[in-house]
Amino acid sequence: MNIMEHIAILVVITPLFGAFSTPFVSLAGKKAADIWVGIFSGLTFVFSILLGLKVLRSGIVIYTLGAPEPAIATVDYNGLIFPVRILLEVDALSALLALVISLIGFFAAIYSWRYMEHDTGVEKFYTLFLLLLTGMLGIVLTGDIFNMYVFLEIMSISAYALVAFRKETFEAVEAGIKYLVVGSAASTLILLAVAILYGVYGSLTIAQIAHLIEVSPSPLIWGALALYLTGFILKAGIVPLHMWLIDAHPAAPSSISALLSGVVIKTGAYAIIRIFFTLYGVEVMNRALIGWIIVVIAVITMFVGGSLGLIQQDLKRLLAYSSVAQMGYIALGIGVALIAFNTTAGDAGLVGALFHLLNHAIMKGMLFLIAGVILHQLGTRNINEMGGLIKKMPITSACFIIGGLAIAGVPPFNGFVSKLILYEASAMISPALAVIAIISSALTLGMYLRVIQTAFLGRAPETLKDIRDPPASMLIPIVILAILIVIFGILPSLPVDSIITPAVEAVKNQASYLSAVLP
């Protein structure tokens, strides 16, 4: 069997197999389970890189399940040729998201080795962890709206269980139940939207529905769009449906917080992009109205996240609010791209949104891993109880300062570059938007300066005497992510030219997404 031919499905089924084989491997001890999970998340990462290379080299990759050949997506029924099979359709946008997800997933898995050493039931943790990875990768790779819902549920249900994993703490169980209820409500809305689209067009393949919407737009699909948007706004943690995020992300174990804040909410952003630009297409929708709705929501999100993050005393809660604010920037880019589609401003908005998505995944993944280190070493999440950590744990503190400054948009780190692109894109639409975005950035800077000033600089309280840098398996993922932040900041054209621009081209080019599947 040729591995490159099956690379698209391998990205999804590798973590799936790892998930269900972990309970058997863990019979041989915790070390074996650790290494097993490391191998499988690492393999997923390697396959994602290979998939990305294939997409960059030969365009959109189609993989059809149950067909005699991967590229055959259609069925011939009495001379009528149409796509009915379950298929994965991977363009540059999907490949970019898959790369980011498996990168953060790999580092979080390695980090979990030592971080979870005091917990019981680690094999269940690893199973759910790999299922979470499977769900996210499935959402971004699939070319079928019902499969997208199924993978969304796989992802969400493992996320609910993982948030409540430390079931002996009251906070985790409460956050898990809240996340479960609101997440199920959002999933139901998404399922209803899928049902409406299937009822109207009799198909579940994204390309086929997009083609039919172009040919004959029915008034019902706008109701489906509203349902879709509400569901994915909740999954993406955008205001006013961000409240579960504030409870759930701090309550989860830190390696899971890194995944939840780094990439799980990004799948919501991915789905919004995919629905707007591919499923519905910008031709049939009232771009100005929908774009302005997104922009207004984004502006509110940035302000709420930034201003409420400023008054938090809990480090992980502060990071969660920061995630809300940064999702606002990504939504701003999407909205600007909708309003000014196919102009300089629109392209810059998309580049900014996708680059900020990549940057925020790296930065927030790293910051949550560091918050986990602090929780692991100090046993507290309250900022006011910390102090002078830079003398006790220099490497961790340096990484946190880099990450905090980067996420606040301080040059020369990567967060500044993506925010600069977003400022300029939104200024071309309306200068007021850019002003609000810069003010929100100042709020973000304020909340990270508070942490840096209080926790890392200054004098250490008497209680923190024998604190050290964490063991290597926890430190190495953090350091690598910090190095990535600096590299992407100093050489921004390296990621933008190689992976972001192809993804933007893929988003803009709806016709090639359709023609890859349709006869």
Add this chain to the structure above:
Amino acid sequence: MVFGIETGFGYWDPLIWVVLFVLMFIGGYLIAKYAAQRATPFRADELESEIFLSGWGETVEKDLRFPSKHLYWGFRKALESAWYRSAVEEHSGILTTYIFWIVILLLILMLLIAFGGAM
């Protein structure tokens, strides 16, 4: 040029910032070193070394930590009654509030998109 990137209608070159940062760090370090050389050493036993802090009592060294709540206090004070009180109340953690917001957003989006979404 590998460094730098086109940003819509401009060009961003991080190299110049890196150089600037390095220069600033070197300058700051030199100033700090110079100040440390020139400053009079602290003599606790002498009367004139007592610190006069605008009429307040002398600050104890233990209290010199700078708690996080003091940063941006002006901003927070200004928005205390206008924004923070209601916003913190809204994040009550009560599940029905969360569901309420889902319904509200769904209604707004339904009204806006279902009637104005089509081109």
Add this chain to the structure above:
Amino acid sequence: MKMSEKPYELSVIVRTVARLLFGLILIFGFYVIVHGHITPGGGFQGGVVTALAVIMLLAAYGYEGVVTEVREKILERFESLGAIMFWTLGLVGVIATATYFADVLYKGTPGELISAGTIPLMNIAVGMKVASGVAVLVIIMSIGMYYSRKYQKAEKEGAEE
């Protein structure tokens, strides 16, 4: 409400009927799973029916009466085994130079039990997973209740002393 002496047990009639029906429901569940490709039903539906047999025993006898018959640790392994079996059956297509989940085995005559290639095997895998998954779910719930009952009882006795 007055607490009975035994932790959780229904009347003799219910217990006897449950014991008699246990095997019948199990067999019906297996039937639905195995005939999934030719009659309505399939792995999921049959799995739930199979799990219902265990749930009925739980309802009749309580946790203490069931845990000697059905061990949740073994059921958990069984569930993972079902998932791995499903995954491996998908891989058969890849090995036979088609794609994942491709149906490459002996097709047979439509309507017969041994037909439709990998589909009956997949039904069995799904049935294993669903049956043990739903059963484990309810057993774990009742374990929690058993211990909370025990705890409450101990607390009450402590208060009386």
Add this chain to the structure above:
Amino acid sequence: MDLYSISLTLVLVVTFVGAIAAVYFRDLLNAVVALAVMSGGLALAFFLMEAPDVAIAEAALGAGAITAIFILAIGETEREEKE
């Protein structure tokens, strides 16, 4: 009206009454039984609409498993709902 529509309407009325009753009852055990009745009606409706697969799943899960889980859970709590 043919037999099919009559029976479908009847089944849907049963489903509807079951759903209303499940919300209306203050005794939780009664509410669970009403919910099971609703699931049974729904399963019959699925069967009449020629979806026997879904009907079996609905009957097994909705009327069987979920009812059993609810009854187990109610055994742990107060039976009456309080304001």
